Amino acid sequence: MASDRLPSRSENFSEWYNQLVLRAELADYSPVRGCMVVRPYGWTLWENIQAALDRRFKETGHMNAAFPLFIPKSFLEREKEHVEGFSPELAVVTIGGGEELDEPLVIRPTSETIIGHMYAKWIKSYRDLPVLINLWNSVVRWEMRTKLFLRTTEFFWQEGHTAHATREEAEAETLQMLDVYADFAENEAAVPVIKGRKSQSEKFAGAQHSYSIEAMMGDTRALQAGTSHNLGENFARAFDIRYLDKSNKLQYCWTTSWGLSTRFIGAIIMVHGDEKGLVMPPRLAPFQIVIVPIFRNEEERTAVMETVERIKSQLKDHRVKLDDREGVTPGFKFNDWELRGVPIRVEVGPKDVAKGTVAIARRDQPGRKGKQIVQQEGLSKAIDDLLDEIHHSLFDRAKDFMVANTHQPKDYAAFKEVVANGWADVWWCGDAACEAQVKEETKATIRNIPLDQPGGEGVCIHCGKPATERVIFSRAY
Amino acid sequence: MASDRLPSRSENFSEWYNQLVLRAELADYSPVRGCMVVRPYGWTLWENIQAALDRRFKETGHMNAAFPLFIPKSFLEREKEHVEGFSPELAVVTIGGGEELDEPLVIRPTSETIIGHMYAKWIKSYRDLPVLINLWNSVVRWEMRTKLFLRTTEFFWQEGHTAHATREEAEAETLQMLDVYADFAENEAAVPVIKGRKSQSEKFAGAQHSYSIEAMMGDTRALQAGTSHNLGENFARAFDIRYLDKSNKLQYCWTTSWGLSTRFIGAIIMVHGDEKGLVMPPRLAPFQIVIVPIFRNEEERTAVMETVERIKSQLKDHRVKLDDREGVTPGFKFNDWELRGVPIRVEVGPKDVAKGTVAIARRDQPGRKGKQIVQQEGLSKAIDDLLDEIHHSLFDRAKDFMVANTHQPKDYAAFKEVVANGWADVWWCGDAACEAQVKEETKATIRNIPLDQPGGEGVCIHCGKPATERVIFSRAY
Numbered sequence: 001m002a003s004d005r006l007p008s009r010s011e012n013f014s015e016w017y018n019q020l021v022l023r024a025e026l027a028d029y030s031p032v033r034g035c036m037v038v039r040p041y042g043w044t045l046w047e048n049i050q051a052a053l054d055r056r057f058k059e060t061g062h063m064n065a066a067f068p069l070f071i072p073k074s075f076l077e078r079e080k081e082h083v084e085g086f087s088p089e090l091a092v093v094t095i096g097g098g099e100e101l102d103e104p105l106v107i108r109p110t111s112e113t114i115i116g117h118m119y120a121k122w123i124k125s126y127r128d129l130p131v132l133i134n135l136w137n138s139v140v141r142w143e144m145r146t147k148l149f150l151r152t153t154e155f156f157w158q159e160g161h162t163a164h165a166t167r168e169e170a171e172a173e174t175l176q177m178l179d180v181y182a183d184f185a186e187n188e189a190a191v192p193v194i195k196g197r198k199s200q201s202e203k204f205a206g207a208q209h210s211y212s213i214e215a216m217m218g219d220t221r222a223l224q225a226g227t228s229h230n231l232g233e234n235f236a237r238a239f240d241i242r243y244l245d246k247s248n249k250l251q252y253c254w255t256t257s258w259g260l261s262t263r264f265i266g267a268i269i270m271v272h273g274d275e276k277g278l279v280m281p282p283r284l285a286p287f288q289i290v291i292v293p294i295f296r297n298e299e300e301r302t303a304v305m306e307t308v309e310r311i312k313s314q315l316k317d318h319r320v321k322l323d324d325r326e327g328v329t330p331g332f333k334f335n336d337w338e339l340r341g342v343p344i345r346v347e348v349g350p351k352d353v354a355k356g357t358v359a360i361a362r363r364d365q366p367g368r369k370g371k372q373i374v375q376q377e378g379l380s381k382a383i384d385d386l387l388d389e390i391h392h393s394l395f396d397r398a399k400d401f402m403v404a405n406t407h408q409p410k411d412y413a414a415f416k417e418v419v420a421n422g423w424a425d426v427w428w429c430g431d432a433a434c435e436a437q438v439k440e441e442t443k444a445t446i447r448n449i450p451l452d453q454p455g456g457e458g459v460c461i462h463c464g465k466p467a468t469e470r471v472i473f474s475r476a477y
Numbered sequence: 478m479a480s481d482r483l484p485s486r487s488e489n490f491s492e493w494y495n496q497l498v499l500r501a502e503l504a505d506y507s508p509v510r511g512c513m514v515v516r517p518y519g520w521t522l523w524e525n526i527q528a529a530l531d532r533r534f535k536e537t538g539h540m541n542a543a544f545p546l547f548i549p550k551s552f553l554e555r556e557k558e559h560v561e562g563f564s565p566e567l568a569v570v571t572i573g574g575g576e577e578l579d580e581p582l583v584i585r586p587t588s589e590t591i592i593g594h595m596y597a598k599w600i601k602s603y604r605d606l607p608v609l610i611n612l613w614n615s616v617v618r619w620e621m622r623t624k625l626f627l628r629t630t631e632f633f634w635q636e637g638h639t640a641h642a643t644r645e646e647a648e649a650e651t652l653q654m655l656d657v658y659a660d661f662a663e664n665e666a667a668v669p670v671i672k673g674r675k676s677q678s679e680k681f682a683g684a685q686h687s688y689s690i691e692a693m694m695g696d697t698r699a700l701q702a703g704t705s706h707n708l709g710e711n712f713a714r715a716f717d718i719r720y721l722d723k724s725n726k727l728q729y730c731w732t733t734s735w736g737l738s739t740r741f742i743g744a745i746i747m748v749h750g751d752e753k754g755l756v757m758p759p760r761l762a763p764f765q766i767v768i769v770p771i772f773r774n775e776e777e778r779t780a781v782m783e784t785v786e787r788i789k790s791q792l793k794d795h796r797v798k799l800d801d802r803e804g805v806t807p808g809f810k811f812n813d814w815e816l817r818g819v820p821i822r823v824e825v826g827p828k829d830v831a832k833g834t835v836a837i838a839r840r841d842q843p844g845r846k847g848k849q850i851v852q853q854e855g856l857s858k859a860i861d862d863l864l865d866e867i868h869h870s871l872f873d874r875a876k877d878f879m880v881a882n883t884h885q886p887k888d889y890a891a892f893k894e895v896v897a898n899g900w901a902d903v904w905w906c907g908d909a910a911c912e913a914q915v916k917e918e919t920k921a922t923i924r925n926i927p928l929d930q931p932g933g934e935g936v937c938i939h940c941g942k943p944a945t946e947r948v949i950f951s952r953a954y
Binding site: 028030031032035036037038039040042043044046047063064065066067068069070071072075087088089090091092093094095096097098104105107114117118121122127133137138140142143144153154156325327 | 505507508509512513514515516517519520521523524540541542543544545546547548549552564565566567568569570571572573574575581582584591594595598599604610614615617619620621630631633802804
C-alpha cells in the first residue's frame with residue numbers, strides 16, 4: 001500500500017484526503033451507500049477523542065445514558081423547525097418482525113424529541129434540575145454526496161442534552177460546553193478554533209441560537225468542528241417539560257444540546273496532514289511511538305530485540321507500537337508509519353545497542369531536521385517532553401496558517417478574492433438576505449460570529465449598511 | 478419513590494425485578510414498543526462492565542472498530558441457517574431521504590454478514606491474519622414480549638469478530654473468549670458461571686458450534702450471560718473470505734464471533750438483589766460508597782461537612798457519591814441508596830467528628846451485622862479491604878445458592894420436580910429429539926454441556942439410552 005504514491009496534497013487536496021483515509025486504514029467504504037466502516041486505527045483515534053471529551057463532560061457534572069435508536073415519526077413533527085430541518089434526511093423503518101408498522105419509526109437523526117418525551121416524564125420539581133446527560137451513539141441523516149468522516153449517512157458522535165430551571169443557566173451551560181469543545185480541540189487535538197455564534201440561517205433546526213467552533217483546514221476551507229445549542233423553551237413547550245418551582249408554580253424548562261462527531265477526525269487529518277500522509281496530534285494518537293528494530297543477522301537481531309523489549313517496558317505509560325514484522329525492510333516500515341502519522345519513531349540498531357542510545361525521528365519534521373540521537377536512560381522523560389513539544393509545534397503551525405489565511409478585505413471585490421482561498425473577517429449588517437446573496441455569489445457562508453468582538457461599528461461588506469458585528473465568511477466542508 | 482414498598486422478591490420475583498429496575502432508575506420504558514432507555518445509573522454500570530471487558534479484549538490483542546448499522550437484506554440471505562434464524566426478528570428500512578429504497582436495508586441483528594463482506598476485502602494473505610476486532614454497539618431484534626435488560630428490541634452489547642488461518646486457532650480463540658467472559662463474570666460481577674458448549678439446537682444461527690456461560694438467577698432460572706461461537710468456514714464460504722497461505726494456495730479463513738450484552742445487567746440484578754433492592758457488586762458499582770452526612774443544626778453541619786470533605790478526598794480513588802441533598806432525612810437517604818445497591822454507606826455525624834471515626838454499613842449485610850465503626854485515619858485502605866470482602870462474600874453466596882439448587886435427579890420423574898425449581902445436572906444421549914421432548918414436557922432446555930465433565934458414561938435422563946455427556950437442564954430467561 002505505502003509504496004503507491006499518495007496523491008499530492010498541494011495539487012489535489014480532496015483526492016489526497018480520500019486516498020489517505022483509505023491507505024492509512026482509518027476507514028473504508030461500506031457496501032451500504034453513504035455509510036462507512038471505521039477501521040481499528042481510526043476507531044482507536046475516536047476512542048482517544050471520546051476519552052478526552054468524556055473526562056471533561058464528567059468533570060462538569062454530566063453522566064452518560066442511552067436512548068433508543070428509533071423515534072416515532074410523530075415526535076419529530078412536534079417542533080416545527082425541527083421537522084422541517086430533518087425531514088428530507090430521514091431513514092424510515094416501516095417493517096418490524098415481518099409486519100408493516102402502524103406508525104413508521106425514524107432512525108434518530110438526533111435525539112432532542114425522544115429526550116424531550118422522557119424528560120417530561122422524569123422532571124417534576126426544581127429539585128430534579130438540572131438534568132445533565134450525554135449520549136455516545138450514531139445517528140442517521142440520509143446523504144447524497146458522501147465523504148468519509150466528513151459527510152456520511154450514519155455517523156458517530158456524542159449528543160449532550162440538558163434541562164435547566166432558568167434561561168440564564170441554560171445559556172451558561174451552552175457556553176460552557178462550547179468552551180469544553182474549544183479546550184479539547186486546542187489542547188488535545190492541537191487544532192486552533194474560533195468560538196462564535198451561528199447566524200440564524202445556519203443555526204440548528206429547533207434551536208433558539210447555536211454556537212460553534214470553526215477550524216481552518218489545510219486548503220483554507222472551514223470545518224464546523226463542534227456545536228452547542230441553546231434550545232430555549234422550544235422543546236420544553238413541544239414536549240411539555242415542566243417543573244414545579246419553589247413557590248409551587250409550574251414552569252417550562254430551558255434545554256440545551258451539543259454535539260461533536262467523527263467529522264472531527266476529518267479535521268485532524270486536514271489540519272495536520274502533509275504530503276507524506278497523516279500527522280497525528282500526540283495526545284490523541286492511537287500510537288504515540290513506533291519502535292522499529294534494525295538488524296542484518298540473527299546475532300544482531302538478538303541484541304537489538306533485547307534492547308527493544310527493555311525500551312518498550314520503559315515506555316509502558318505511552319501508547320507504543322512495536323513493528324516487528326518480518327519480511328519487510330525498515331525503510332518500508334518508516335514509510336508505512338509516516339503515512340499513518342505516528343508522532344515519534346524510535347529506531348534501534350546494533351550501534352544503538354552498543355552506545356546505549358536510540359535514534360528518534362519526529363513525524364512533524366520529516367527529514368534530517370526532526371532526527372536526533374537520544375540516550376536510552378531517561379528515555380521516557382525525553383519522549384514526554386518531545387510529545388509535548390510536538391503538540392505545541394503542531395498547534396502553532398496550524399494557528400499561524402489560520403492567521404495568515406484570514407483577511408480583512410476592504411470591499412466586496414476584495415472579499416470575493418479572499419473567500420476564494422481563505423477566510424474573510426468582515427463587518428456584517430445582520431440581514432439574512434445579505435448573507436444569502438453572499439453565499440449565492442461566492443459560495444462562502446458565515447461560519448460564525450466570533451465571541452471575541454473588537455467592538456465599535458463598521459459597514460456591511462456586502463450591502464454597505466451599518467454593522468455592529470464582525471463575522472467569519474468562508475467556504476466550508 | 479423509595480417510600481413505596483418494593484414488591485416482594487420471594488413472592489413475586491418477576492414484579493420485584495420490573496419495579497426495581499424502574500425505581501432504582503437503571504432503565505425506563507421508551508415510547509417505542511420494546512425499546513428501553515438506559516438511565517445514567519444503569520448506563521454507568523454498563524460503562525464499568527465495558528471497561529472491565531474492554532481491558533481484557535485489548536490484553537488479548539483485539540482492537541475496536543465500527544461497522545454500519547445497516548445491512549443489505551441480500552447479505553443475510555447468503556448464510557442459510559443465519560437468515561432462517563434472524564428473518565422473523567428484523568427491522569427493515571424501506572425509505573431513505575424521502576424515497577423508496579431499491580434494496581431494503583435491515584437494521585443489524587448482529588454483524589457477521591457485513592463483517593464477512595469487509596474481511597473478504599481486507600484479507601489477502603496469511604500475513605493479514607489473525608484479524609481480531611470487537612464492536613461496541615446496539616443491535617435490533619424485533620421482540621413481542623419484552624422485559625427491561627433481559628429482552629428488548631434494541632439492546633446494547635459488544636460483538637467480537639475474528640478471522641484465523643486454521644481451524645485450531647479459531648477454536649482456541651472461541652474458548653479464550655469464553656474464558657474472558659467467565660473471568661469477567663466471576664471476578665468483576667461476582668456472578669458464578671458454568672462454562673459449556675451449547676447443544677446443536679441452541680447454537681447461534683450460522684455457527685459450527687457455540688459456547689456459553691450460564692448463571693443461576695435468584696429464582697433458580699438460568700440466564701445465558703455470554704456466548705462465543707466457532708463459525709467454522711461457514712461465513713468464510715458465504716462471503717469468500719480467503720487468504721494465500723505460505724505456499725501461495727488460496728484457503729478459506731476460519732472465523733469466530735462472541736458477544737455479551739446489557740442482559741448481563743439483568744443477571745447482576747437477579748443474582749445479587751434482595752428484598753430491599755439492588756446489591757451492586759463492588760468492582761462494577763456505579764458508586765462504591767455513598768457518604769451521608771448527619772447533623773441537626775448549622776453548627777453541627779459545618780463540622781460534619783468539613784470532615785465529609787476530608788473523607789471524600791481521602792477516597793478519591795474510589796467511586797464516591799456524597800448525598801448532600803437538603804430537605805430529606807438521613808433515613809430516607811439510607812433507604813434510597815439501599816434500593817440502589819451501593820455496597821458501602823459511610824455515615825458521618827457529630828460524634829464521628831469528635832471521635833475521628835465514621836460509621837460504615839454494608840449493603841450485602843443489611844441491619845446490625847453489617848455495621849461497624851471505623852477510624853477516619855487509614856479509611857481508604859479499610860474501604861479497599863471491605864470492598865474486596867464484599868466481592869468475595871457476594872460471590873460465595875451466589876455460588877452456594879447455585880450449588881444448593883443444582884440437583885442430580887435419578888429418574889425423569891425426579892427430573893421434572895427438579896427443573897420446576899432448580900437446575901438438573903444429568904446425562905443426555907445427544908439426541909435433539911430427546912432434548913425437544915424434555916423442553917415440551919417441562920419447559921427446561923439444555924443450558925449447556927459443561928466443559929468440566931466427570932467422564933464415564935450414564936443413561937439419558939429422558940430416553941434411558943447410553944449417554945457420555947452430562948448437561949445442565951433448566952428453565953431460562
